[in-house]
Amino acid sequence: MTTDPTNQQANQQADQQADQPTYHAAYQPTPSPRRLVRRTDDKMLGGVCAGLADYLGLDRTLVRVLAVLATVLGAGSVIVAYLVAWVIVPKDIDAYPAGPGAGAAATARLSRPAAAL
Secondary structure, eight states, rough: OOHHHHHHHHHHHHHHHHOOOOOOOOOOOEEEEOOBBOOOSSSSSSHHHHHHHHHHTTTTHHHHHHHHHHHHHHHHHHHHHHHHHHHHHHBBBHHHHSSSSSSSSHHHHHOOOOOOO
């Protein structure tokens, strides 16, 4: 006895649709907003290239190499843009606090060296 291949495809499509969550027509899940932030954990100077790479979904080294090439070929205009971004773009620890009590006081506690015991 042979099975009908079109019937198998229809069953597979029905199984795939059953696995996906169903939403009310008025409700559409919204993705979390992406924010451009300066990375503090993987930075060379100010973390601008690492943050831009994360925002664009690119490799950090590629963005850094492109920034250096643009600086050399563009007569240094990228340096001004980098410095402006360094001042304007928030750090990732300032944009996404660690918890409910995180803020300026928590950041100050984290930046202080631990006392020697």
